[in-house]
Structure formats: structure tokens, C-alpha cells
Amino acid sequence: MDNNTENRKKGKVAILSRESDTKSLDIRMLEEELLKRGMQVRTLTKLFTKDKGKEDTFGYAGHMISQAAAIAWADVVVVDTYIIPVSMLPHTSRTKVIQMWHAVSAVKKFGWQTVGNEDGSTEKTARLMRMHKGYDYVIAPSDATAEHFAEAFGTDRSKIVKLGLPRIDYINEVTNGDGRYKAMGAVYALYPHLASSDKTVVLYAPTFRRGSLPDVKSLAEALDPDKYELIVRLHPLYKAEGELPQAEHVRYEENIPTYDLLACADVVISDYSSLVVEATIADKPLYLYTYDIDSYSKTTGLNMDFSTEAISDYVFTDAAELAAAMEKPYDLEALKAFRNKYIEVEPGHCTEQFADFIQAQIR
Secondary structure, three states, rough: OOOOHHHHHEEEEEEEEEOHHHHHHHHHHHHHHHHOOOOEEEEEEOOOOOOHHHHHHHHHHOOOOOOHHHHHHOOEEEEEEOOHHHHHHOOOOEEEEEOOOOOOOEOOOOHHHHHOOOOOOOHHHHHHHHOOOOOOEEEEEOHHHHHHHHHHHHOOOOHHEEOOOOOOOOOOOOHOHHHHHHHHHHHHHHHHHHHHOOOOEEEEOOOOOOOOOHHHHHHHHHHOOEEEEEEEOOOOOOOOOOOOOOOEEEEEEEOHHHHHHHHHHOEEEEEEOOOOHHHHHHHOOOEEEOOOOHHHHHOEEEOHHHHOOOOOEEOOOOOHHHHHHHHOOOHHHHHHHHHHHHHOOOOOHHHHHHHHHHHHOOO
């Protein structure tokens, strides 16, 4: 029996994404694991957002034909966002569709949770496009996240399986495992002064805000340049929204992955990003800078009530107050409690367990 025949028996998996033109970390790790098991994998990635113009929309229509062909070919289809052919076209009972979503958690509302809101779709459009229909399973790393996902995808809770994204393994490896040496080496190669500096390295990784840049200025001014180095990792969707504040102790990093930056950071600051949950794996002090929480709650909406979370003492709307709190001891037990609520899977085995689940769906 030749290898192709043997691989067909082991299964065919299509991985589809419109989050980026390149394969995400989760897709690369999952693809590698499936190929290692001798399975056939077709991966199609092409960035497409609702802000795209007519020309890009027309071009994406051709890509959807390729997506539809991959769905028809596959035993299992894995998606990390809303994929039009998956939701609009029927698939046979032989083909199972798994939504792995592109974020570990659901800090902010999305999908059906935002229908009718300023940043969401209209109900008419959502129903016309059958938004998030067609999933046989949705993976989530905790019961708390599962509740949010069930609402966002408009799906039954019984379809949600407790599994973690491959990136959980990666974050654990680069912050707590041997992978941290390689990650830190990449950072120090760009910023050699950090290797010998006794300053506290702060990573600020805010979520994307449509039409405006995050408030780097207030944060930079609040942090003593003699004591802190501020590395800012902006969301990749940011374009030239405006002038970025410059300071001697502020670095803007676009090339090193956010999770690798976690390896050299002493402190992490975020807001409504999934990093709020992901960074807890690193076991480092985490602060939330939510200066625009009132407006953000109205336009997008939040699933978390930060005032009731275990890390509520580390949520600030004022940069100066946040900086002052960084001078005090941090309660890592509170951080652990927060992590355990939103990540109930064990880091280090998520990729294998996800691949096991995929294999179990193949008839």
C-alpha cells in the first residue's frame, strides 16, 4: 500500500482562516502535529475583514471557491473565525467542522453577542449570512469561556469541548520551559542593553481600537525611565492611525512575536485583549490599563466584569495609579486563581489532545 493511500485512511483535514495571509501559530503547530501523524492537511489562509473594499471582496470570492473545495475534500474542517462557505453551504454528515477560534478567551464580546451594537453586524446581515452556523464542535479551555463562546457562536453548550489552543503549549514553553532561552536570545539580539540592564522590562500589548491608537503616552510618562523599559507591541491590524509617542525608555516592537516578548518581560500590561488570559501562563505580574472602559463597553462590550475578577486590584483607568501599584508586592495567588478560572486545560499537552480529538472524528 503506498503512502498516499495510507494517509487517506488516516484522514484529511482542511484548516481555514481569514485572520491573516499567513499561518498563525496555532495553525502551524496543529498542522505540524497532524502531518506527523500521517494525515493529509490542506491549509488556506487569506486576510479578509469587513473593512475591505469592493476590489478585495471580489478577489476573496475566488478564494471562497477554494475553501468550498477544501470543505468537500476533508473529513474534518478546522476554522479559527467565521468562514462564509462553512456557514452558508451544507456539509455532509461525514465531514465534521470544528471551530477553534483565534483567541484563548473571550474578554470582549464578539459574534452574536455584538449583533446590533456599534461594532457588530446588524441582525438582518447576521441571519442572512448564517453567521457562525455549521459547527459540529467548538473548543474552549474552560467552563467560563465555554459560556461566552456558546453565546457568541449562537450554539448549544453541548457542542463545546474542553480543549486548549496549541499556543497554550507554546506560551508555556517560551516562558517556563527551555524555549525561553531562544526567545530571550532573539529579544536581546535586538536590544542588547536589556541583557545587562537592572531596569524592569514592561510589555504593553493593548487590544485593537478602531480609529484610535492606545494611550501609550500616559503610560510612558507615568513610568520612571530610570527604573523601567517599556516595550510596546501594537495589534497587527493597526495602520498609520496617528503619531506614536517617543521616549528614550520606550520601544515599539513589530517583528518579535508577542509570546516571545513575554519571555523577557518582568511585567505585562494589557486591557481587553486575549493576552489578559494568555499571559497568566507566564506567572508574571499582570496589570490591566482600561482607561477607556466606559466607551469600550458601550461600543464593543465585555464578557468579564473586572471588578469581580481575582485580579481586580490590578485593573486601572489611571496610568499614574497603575505605575504606583507596580512599586508594591504582587499577589501571584490572585493571578493563579484568575488563570485557573479561564484555563482549565494543562499546558504542554493541548496540541496533542486537539489532534487526538480531530482523529476521533474521522470515520
